[in-house]
Amino acid sequence: MRVEEFDYTLPEERIATWPPAERGSTRLVVLDRAAGTIEHSAYASLHERLRPGDLLVLNNSRVIRARLFARKPTGARIELMLLEKHEGVQNLALYRGRLKPGDRLLAHGAELTVEALPDHGVARLSCETANLAELFEAHGSVPIPPYLKRDAEEVDRERYQTVFAELPGSVAAPTASLNLTDELLEKIKAKGVEIARVTLHVGLGTFLPIRSESFEEHVMHREYYNIPESSARKIGQVKARGGRVVAVGTTVTRALEHAAPKLIDSAFTQELSGEADIFIYPGYTFKIIDALLTNFHAPRSTVLMLTAALAGKELLRRAYQEALESDYRFLSYGDSMFIE
Numbered sequence: 185m186r187v188e189e190f191d192y193t194l195p196e197e198r199i200a201t202w203p204p205a206e207r208g209s210t211r212l213v214v215l216d217r218a219a220g221t222i223e224h225s226a227y228a229s230l231h232e233r234l235r236p237g238d239l240l241v242l243n244n245s246r247v248i249r250a251r252l253f254a255r256k257p258t259g260a261r262i263e264l265m266l267l268e269k270h271e272g273v274q275n276l277a278l279y280r281g282r283l284k285p286g287d288r289l290l291a292h293g294a295e296l297t298v299e300a301l302p303d304h305g306v307a308r309l310s311c312e313t314a315n316l317a318e319l320f321e322a323h324g325s326v327p328i329p330p331y332l333k334r335d336a337e338e339v340d341r342e343r344y345q346t347v348f349a350e351l352p353g354s355v356a357a358p359t360a361s362l363n364l365t366d367e368l369l370e371k372i373k374a375k376g377v378e379i380a381r382v383t384l385h386v387g388l389g390t391f392l393p394i395r396s397e398s399f400e401e402h403v404m405h406r407e408y409y410n411i412p413e414s415s416a417r418k419i420g421q422v423k424a425r426g427g428r429v430v431a432v433g434t435t436v437t438r439a440l441e442h443a444a445p446k447l448i449d450s451a452f453t454q455e456l457s458g459e460a461d462i463f464i465y466p467g468y469t470f471k472i473i474d475a476l477l478t479n480f481h482a483p484r485s486t487v488l489m490l491t492a493a494l495a496g497k498e499l500l501r502r503a504y505q506e507a508l509e510s511d512y513r514f515l516s517y518g519d520s521m522f523i524e
Contacts, residue, residue, distance in 0.1 A: 185399055185465070185466065185467070186397055186398065186399075187394050187396065187397050187398070187399065187402075187484055188397060188484075189497070190483065190484055190485075190488050190489055190492065191483045191484050192483050192501075192504060193483075194482065194483055194508075194514060195508075198508060198511075198512070198513065198514045199331060199332075199513070199514050199515050199518070200513035200514060200515060200516070200517035200518035200519075201332050201333070201334065201517070202339070202517060203339065203340075203343035203344075203362070203517045204363070204513075204517070207343065207347075207362070207363055207365055208227055208228050208363045208364070208365040208367075208368055209227070209228070209363075210226075210227045210363050210513070210518070210519045210520060211224065211225070211226060211227065211512060211513075211519040211520075212224075212225045212226055212227045212229070212230065212519065212520050212521065212522055213225070213503050213506070213507055213512070213519070213520075213521045213522070214233060214521075214522045214524070215495050215499055215500070215503055215521060215522070215523045215524070216524060217494075217495060217496065217499065217523065217524065220499055222499070222502060222503050222506055224506075224510065225522075227363045227368075227519070227520055228365075228368060230368060230372070230477065230522065231368065231371040231372045231374075231375050231377075233522055233524065234372060234375055234377045234430065235375075235376075235377070235427070235428065236375060236376030236377065237376060237377075237422065237425060237426075237427035237428075238377045238378070238422070238427050238428045238429075238430050238475075239377070239378045239379070239380055239418055239419065239422040239427060239428070239429050239430065240372060240377055240378070240379050240380070240430045240432060241379075241380045241381070241382060241415070241419075241429060241430065241431050241432060241436045241440065241473075242346075242348060242361055242364075242379065242380070242381050242382075242432050242436065243346075243358040243361065243381075243382060243383065243384050243432065243433055243435045243436050243439070244346075244348055244349060244350040244351055244381045244382070244383055245349065245350075245351055245352075245353055245354040245358060245383050245384060245385050245386065245435070246345065246349035246350060246351055246352040246353065246354065247326065247327065247344060247345050247349065247352075247354045247355070247356070247357050248266065248317075248320065248321065248324075248327075248352045248353065248354065248355065249320055249321050249323075249324035249325055249326060249327075250265050250266040250267075250320060250324055250327040250355040251263070251264070251265055251266075251324055251325045251326070251327045251336070252264045252266070252291055252319070252320050252323060252324040252325075253291070254289035254290060254291035254296060255289065255290050255291070256287065256288070256289060256290075257288060257290065260281060260282070261281065262279055262280065262281035262283065262289055263279065263280040263281065264277040264278070264279050264289075264291075264307075264309075265277055265278040265279070265327055265355060266316070266317070266320045266324070266355065267306070267355060267387055275299075275308055275309045275310060275311075275316050276302070276306055276307070276308055276309075277306070277307055277309055278305055278306060279305060279306070279307050280305075283298050283301065283307055284298065284301070285298055285299065285300055285301060286298060289309075291319065291323070292319065292322070292323045293313075293314075294311055294313050294314040294319050295311065295312070295313060296309050296310070296311050296316075297309065297310045297311070297312075326340040326341055326344050327355050327356065328340050328344055328516075329356065329515070329516050331482070331515065332516075332517075343362065343517075344357050344362070344516075345357060345362075346358065346361045346362060346364065347364060347365060347366055347369075348361075348364070348369075348381070350381075351383050351385075353383075353385035353408070354385045354386040354387070355386060355387060356386040356516075357386070357516065358384075358386065358432070358433045358435045358436070359433065359479050359515075359516040359517075360432050360433035360434070360477050360478045360479050360520060361432045361433055361477075362516070362517070363520065364432070377430075378418055378422070380414070380415035380418045380419065381412070381415060382409060382410065382411045382412070382415055382436060382439050382440070383408075383409060383410045383439075384407055384408070384409040384435040384436065384438060384439040384460065385407060385408050385409070386407060386435055387405060387406075387407045387408075394484055394485070394486065399463070399465055399489075402463060402486075403461075404461045404462065404463045404486065405461065406459035406460065406461045407435075407438065407459065407460050407461075408457070408458075408459055408460075409438075409439035409442070409443070409457065409458060409459075409460050410455070410456070410457045411439065411440070411443055411447070411455065411456045411457070412455055413453070413454060413455040416447060416450070416452045416453065416454060416455065416456065417452055417453060419440070419447065419452050419472065420447075420451060420452025420453070421452075423452070423472075428474035428475050428524075429472055429473050429474050429475075430473070430474065430475040430476070430477065431473040431475070431476050431477070432477045433476075433477065433478060434476075434478055434487045434490050434491070436473075437464070437473055437476060437490060438460045438462055438464070438490075439460055440472040440473055441462055441464060441468075441470065441471060441472055441473065442458060442460035442461070442462040443456045443458060443460075443472075444471035444472050445471075446458075447472065448471070463486060463489075464486075464489065464490040464493050465486075465489040465490065465492070465493050466489070466492050466493045466496075466497055467493070468493045470493075470494060473494075475522070475523060475524045476491070476494055476522070476523045477520060477521070477522050477523075478491055478520065478521055478523070479514075479515065479516065479518055479519070479520050479521070480504065480507060480512065480513075480514040480515065480518055480519060480520075480521065481514075481515070482514075482515060491521070491523070494523050495523045503521065507519070507521075
């Protein structure tokens with residue numbers, strides 16, 4: 185299998201560059217894997233697609249104000265994107281511009297030092313006069329995706345964040361749940377559907393393209409996740425009674441499927457944390473999730489491949505073609521898909 189098999193033409197006008205006027209007013213394509221059918225619906229009717237006894241799993245990570253501009257003493261502007269802590273290493277940032285170890289950067293009265301360049305486009309920073317995370321939170325902007333081709337505005341502070349976001353750490357939103365509203369969540373619970381929360385801080389992997397043509401050569405970046413004991417127990421209980429684990433987003437999917445062996449070994453009784461580097465593509469056997477709510481993804485992206493692994497390549501291809509022909513909005517602020 186080649187990466188090029190997951191390429192398609194995405195016209196620029198199909199990319200949703202702004203959130204919908206009202207949260208939750210987007211469209212929804214429903215894929216029935218067993219019947220091989222595609223149905224067009226509304227995101228606000230998601231509760232009608234769920235069944236009593238299902239478990240809806242949400243990612244409660246909160247997007248931080250991760251984008252900050254600094255300047256060299258020469259006046260050259262450097263764009264920084266703060267990344268989450270990984271494997272004991274923190275104060276890492278993506279950067280745009282020219283940097284070398286030892287460079288000094290000035291930002292809002294603070295002086296930053298480039299300690300090292302541990303990876304392509306990544307700098308490790310230090311700051312003696314301020315806490316780096318607090319500096320970004322005070323003066324940074326919402327890290328909306330670069331393909332939106334605009335700067336973040338006031339509307340993004342609210343709308344590029346889920347209504348249930350709690351734990352700060354992500355540099356990109358878990359976009360499948362951006363259109364979940366408190367009203368819809370209440371309808372879902374009234375249907376007899378339980379809700380569980382996990383945390384996966386979306387990190388560098390979101391920004392890394394697949395540079396190889398072979399799946400085997402691609403290395404996924406690690407993303408921190410935590411599955412509370414209460415959520416693990418709920419997953420075990422729904423599995424035992426034959427209900428469905430419905431993942432809201434590929435972030436939830438990566439967390440649960442990476443943790444699957446330990447979840448199963450512990451009989452779903454323990455809190456679990458880890459660094460997810462799982463690469464899911466067609467041929468993968470899902471161990472935890474049974475259904476998925478997700479957005480329309482970019483060509484050649486790992487999240488598109490994950491979606492194809494669950495939906496099936498041909499059914500997903502047909503759904504994307506219908507969505508393009510029906511003027512659906514794609515990517516982070518766009519419409520969604522429910523795969524059951």
